[in-house]
Amino acid sequence: MVFFALFFAFFFLTCSGLLVCALFRSQPHVSQARPRVSILVPARNEAHHIERCLQSLARLSYPPELLEILIGDDASTDDTAAVVQAFIADKPPFRLVRIGHPVGSARGKSNAIAQLCRQATADYFLLTDADMQLPPDWVQHMLGAAEAPAHGRPVGVVTGSTVAHGNLFGRLQGLDWLFGLSVIRVLSDGGLPVTAVGNNMLVTRAAYDSIGGYETLAFQITEDLQLFACIVQAGWGYRNLWHGHVLGISAPQPTVRCLLEQRKRWMRGTTRLPWYLSGLFGLYGVFYMVLFFPPWVAWPLTPLLYGAKVLLQTLYLWISLRQVGRHESLGVLLLYEFYLAGMSLLVLGYTLWPGHIRWKERRYAWAEV
Known part of the structure; x- marks a missing residue:
């Protein structure tokens, strides 16, 4: 006993x-600088979700002329590309990128991100998923977290917060997101690096290039965890944010079977x-x-x-x-x-x-x- x-x-x-x-958390910090940023959205068979994501990106309060929004169609077998093309027809910051054959050791989503990073022209990469919805001032707050050093090192990766919405099943999934990510945030605030989440993440070009990009890494199916670990091991700092200005809303998994696969x-x-x-x-x-x-x-x-x-x-x-x-x-x-x-x-x-x-x-x- x-x-x-x-x-x-x-x-x-x-x-x-x-x-x-x-109970303790860092206060939101808005970047006063206005650098050019590249928003990267890998997408495969997301015809039912992607317009919701694109609408939220179109409502961003960041100056449009400083945004480069690249949507990577990763060999979709549905109407993802057609939905994207129809939406971006009159929106200059948006561009559809056809994901080609794998580069280096990258596969699947890591290959899509690797190719989008090669196409990107800015020094800051903001990554999200096609089933996400982002708040209007997402960019400014993610950039603000990357300005000052964290744990004595220049910041190479920033993670926002995520929940899910929808019916009761979706709301319970949202609490699952919330519970796990909040624990990760508490550990990160205490100086214990855990991981980043690829649906709501900022990576600096300097940090990404310092590890050689996904094409030089051994393939892993949890590519966001891998990217975070490699960047931290390379000597970069990290931040996990926890406030509404960086809160992404994910579409929940529709069935128990889909949730189990995830x-x-x-x-x-x-x-x-x-x-x-x-x-x-x-x-x-x-x-x-x-x-x-x-x-x-x-x-x-x-x-x-x-x-x-x-x-x-x-x-x-x-x-x-x-x-x-x-x-x-x-x-x-x-x-x-x-x-x-x-x-x-x-x-x-x-x-x-x-x-x-x-x-x-x-x-x-x-x-x-």
């Missing part, structure tokens, strides 16, 4: 520490995450095993411990939502606990089940990514 008492003490101290750290790809990336993040998520998962297997814990304590965990989790989500200017009902915040437990089991089982990783109608073997 001493071991389990120590486990729960450590668990709740860790969760309380994360909650306290989440998470299986993400699970491949978790094998390369730093030990402190893997340890935190592992601790969270072990909590259920320790709590719900008597006689490890005396039954009268089980509801109390479980209730304390849900309370801390709900407070953490509520604070994180408020900081990015979002709101959610108490019922949905409480429902997230059951979504999290159920999806965690499904994702673990789906990942362990033999089979390829399917991503944008392409198949990858686990060993090659």
Whole structure:
């Protein structure tokens, strides 16, 4: 019993520490400089989502003459290219780029980004996905975070925040985005580099060139995690922002099957995450095993411990939502606990089940990514 008492003490101290750290965040900083920027949007089979993304980019408050918006059609088999061409016909900052054969060792999305970077002419690359919607002053705030050094080093990569929207299933996915990215933000603020998210990211040309670009890197399916790790290893600083001015809204996965495919790809990336993040998520998962297997814990304590965990989790989500200017009902915040437990089991089982990783109608073997 001493071991389990120590486990729960450590668990709740860790969760309380994360909650306290989440209360503190850096204030938004708007860049006063107005450099030219390249916004890069790799797209494959995104005909249903991409116009929403392009509309948000067209509403950016940054001077249009300083924007270069490159949309990379990565061999789409649907009407993605036609939708893009119709939208950008009278919009000079936008340009459609046809993604060609792989360059170097790049494949899939990393190849699309590599080719867009070769076409880009600015010194700042802002990356997003075709299913994202960005706020009007996104560019100024991302640039502002790159101006001053971070952790004693010039900033090479900046990550914004992301949630999802839609029906109840989509809102629960949004809380999942929020929970994970908020933990990453807390660790990053404490000087522990974790990762960046490729749907809402700034990379300086100098940092990107210093690692040779995607064409020189061994292929990985989680290309954003790889890019972040290589840039930090090359000596560049990083920032993870957490406020509404850099909040991207992602389209949720429409079905459980699609969500499992996405998470299986993400699970491949978790094998390369730093030990402190893997340890935190592992601790969270072990909590259920320790709590719900008597006689490890005396039954009268089980509801109390479980209730304390849900309370801390709900407070953490509520604070994180408020900081990015979002709101959610108490019922949905409480429902997230059951979504999290159920999806965690499904994702673990789906990942362990033999089979390829399917991503944008392409198949990858686990060993090659």
